[in-house]
Amino acid sequence: MSHTPxxxxxxxxxxxxxxxxxxxxxxxxxxxxxxxxxxxxxxTVIDSDLKVLLAKREGQPxxxxxxxxxxxxxxxxxxxxxxxxxxAAHRELSEATGLTPGxxxxxxxxxxxxxxxxxxxxxxxxxxxxxxxxDQGRAIHxxxxxxxxxxxxxxxxxxxxxxxxxxxILDTAVERIRGKLDHSNIAFELxxxxxxxxxxxxxxxxxxxxxxxxRNFRRRFQRMIGEGVVTEAPGKRHRGKARxxxxxxxxx
Amino acid sequence: MSHTPxxxxxxxxxxxxxxxxxxxxxxxxxxxxxxxxxxxxxxTVIDSDLKVLLAKREGQPxxxxxxxxxxxxxxxxxxxxxxxxxxAAHRELSEATGLTPGxxxxxxxxxxxxxxxxxxxxxxxxxxxxxxxxDQGRAIHxxxxxxxxxxxxxxxxxxxxxxxxxxxILDTAVERIRGKLDHSNIAFELxxxxxxxxxxxxxxxxxxxxxxxxRNFRRRFQRMIGEGVVTEAPGKRHRGKARxxxxxxxxx
DNA sequence: CCAATAGTGTCTTTGAGACAATATGAC
DNA sequence: GTCATATTGTCTCAAAGACACTATTGG
Numbered sequence: 001m002s003h004t005p006x007x008x009x010x011x012x013x014x015x016x017x018x019x020x021x022x023x024x025x026x027x028x029x030x031x032x033x034x035x036x037x038x039x040x041x042x043x044t045v046i047d048s049d050l051k052v053l054l055a056k057r058e059g060q061p062x063x064x065x066x067x068x069x070x071x072x073x074x075x076x077x078x079x080x081x082x083x084x085x086x087x088a089a090h091r092e093l094s095e096a097t098g099l100t101p102g103x104x105x106x107x108x109x110x111x112x113x114x115x116x117x118x119x120x121x122x123x124x125x126x127x128x129x130x131x132x133x134x135d136q137g138r139a140i141h142x143x144x145x146x147x148x149x150x151x152x153x154x155x156x157x158x159x160x161x162x163x164x165x166x167x168x169i170l171d172t173a174v175e176r177i178r179g180k181l182d183h184s185n186i187a188f189e190l191x192x193x194x195x196x197x198x199x200x201x202x203x204x205x206x207x208x209x210x211x212x213x214x215r216n217f218r219r220r221f222q223r224m225i226g227e228g229v230v231t232e233a234p235g236k237r238h239r240g241k242a243r244x245x246x247x248x249x250x251x252x
Numbered sequence: 253m254s255h256t257p258x259x260x261x262x263x264x265x266x267x268x269x270x271x272x273x274x275x276x277x278x279x280x281x282x283x284x285x286x287x288x289x290x291x292x293x294x295x296t297v298i299d300s301d302l303k304v305l306l307a308k309r310e311g312q313p314x315x316x317x318x319x320x321x322x323x324x325x326x327x328x329x330x331x332x333x334x335x336x337x338x339x340a341a342h343r344e345l346s347e348a349t350g351l352t353p354g355x356x357x358x359x360x361x362x363x364x365x366x367x368x369x370x371x372x373x374x375x376x377x378x379x380x381x382x383x384x385x386x387d388q389g390r391a392i393h394x395x396x397x398x399x400x401x402x403x404x405x406x407x408x409x410x411x412x413x414x415x416x417x418x419x420x421i422l423d424t425a426v427e428r429i430r431g432k433l434d435h436s437n438i439a440f441e442l443x444x445x446x447x448x449x450x451x452x453x454x455x456x457x458x459x460x461x462x463x464x465x466x467r468n469f470r471r472r473f474q475r476m477i478g479e480g481v482v483t484e485a486p487g488k489r490h491r492g493k494a495r496x497x498x499x500x501x502x503x504x
Numbered sequence: 505c506c507a508a509t510a511g512t513g514t515c516t517t518t519g520a521g522a523c524a525a526t527a528t529g530a531c
Numbered sequence: 532g533t534c535a536t537a538t539t540g541t542c543t544c545a546a547a548g549a550c551a552c553t554a555t556t557g558g
Binding site for chain 3: 532533534535536537538539540541542543544545546547548549550551552553554555556557558
């Protein structure tokens with residue numbers, strides 16, 4: 001960053017200060033500022049289905065339309081300068097879900113800043129992904145008053161119209177977690193504290209929209225056991241009238 | 253995005269509008285705005301070494317300190333709302349290098365928005381990665397007046413102090429291209445229009461800071477030939493007094 | 505015994521890494 | 532011929548995909 005933000009009207013600010021031989025020097029014009037927001041794509045897996053939390057907009061524009069939870073970053077230009085953008089994301093997540101900040105996985109997704117994406121004025125939005133465990137997910141809005149709700153990314157979302165460019169943000173988010181699924185441990189964020197191999201596999205299938213061969217999947221899981229990534233937990237879990245499964249937990 | 257930006261003093265803006273049962277409703281307080289900038293991490297490979305373009309800061313703070321090229325996004329809150337953030341990145345890239353916008357690979361890296369990262373006031377910076385081919389890279393600042401310069405990421409950068417949080421941004425950028433190297437075609441952006449297998453391998457080695465077995469690397473390359481990713485180009489290239497190598501080019 | 509899911513094992517293919525031998529052109 | 536690099540090929544191992552079989556429970 002080598003910008004010179006326009007702090008006060010009094011300051012004679014120069015816009016930018018990079019390598020400037022070829023740069024057009026601008027007179028001390030004050031650069032107008034955009035609003036900066038955060039939008040959080042909150043995922044969970046319930047009933048072997050990848051779901052996202054949407055909120056119904058209360059004001060114009062897009063009043064009554066479903067949208068990603070989000071809000072403006074709280075900023076000050078003096079003193080402590082307000083909250084960081086990551087902090088803002090955690091705050092919005094917390095407000096949307098009631099979960100205590102820091103209780104689930106949050107990662108920055110992408111920043112959306114095309115001109116015109118908000119009709120009211122220039123808004124640049126830093127989008128985040130949050131992964132909420134099924135336990136927590138089911139607890140959220142157990143029949144809310146209709147202002148926030150889980151939607152299936154496979155059944156409902158494709159047919160919905162979302163506010164602003166939120167459809168694009170959501171698409172980007174789904175692609176991101178799909179891409180990371182096989183090369184990271186994010187799946188464990190979308191599974192209960194203790195889980196069976198089949199439950200973990202269901203989660204993989206929900207995210208990827210494909211099936212995994214149970215036997216090959218188990219082999220991958222064996223490797224994780226060998227590496228000490230997961231450990232057996234006490235108890236068994238029954239599914240129907242069949243043989244019960246062992247219980248596992250992530251080794252933190 | 254479901255924020256309500258503070259457009260005018262007259263408007264009764266509500267901060268945010270997510271799922272709000274638990275949200276604290278704020279009176280129509282106007283949210284202060286941050287400045288939003290773009291910083292571009294411009295890479296090239298010269299002499300089998302990964303280099304980054306830095307600019308010497310002309311003003312306070314960090315006057316005289318090397319920093320990433322960057323500047324503020326040009327924004328308006330009425331009319332066309334100004335330039336998009338990607339457009340701003342291309343503009344900064346163009347200003348720093350003299351290259352025509354769109355002539356090289358640009359991808360968003362990450363957005364840095366901790367409070368206090370700029371002592372002058374709240375600045376949120378969207379960082380970008382640009383990859384410049386050696387041909388273009390060598391042409392840039394062929395002995396400039398010292399305000400912009402290529403630095404070796406392996407030799408010089410580790411010992412330098414950079415302005416703001418630019419060291420962190422640069423680290424993130426290097427990690428990113430290292431991570432993408434083996435799963436994408438970005439290496440071809442850091443190689444001349446036509447190249448030999450050895451040159452491509454040198455580029456891989458420069459980025460990853462490791463050696464690749466020439467024979468195994470060639471096998472990977474063979475696969476790319478089979479997939480039609482690369483095609484043989486006319487001519488041969490000599491390196492020393494040894495056997496000349498075939499020339500290849502990326503199949504766009 | 506039967507139904508249904510849990511768990512184990514085999515065969516094959518693909519790609520990565522280690523390593524040896526041959527080909528070609530400058531000198 | 533010699534030197535230096537280009538190019539081809541072999542062997543081994545790790546991991547993924549396809550697929551068959553045994554184990555354990557409820558009924």
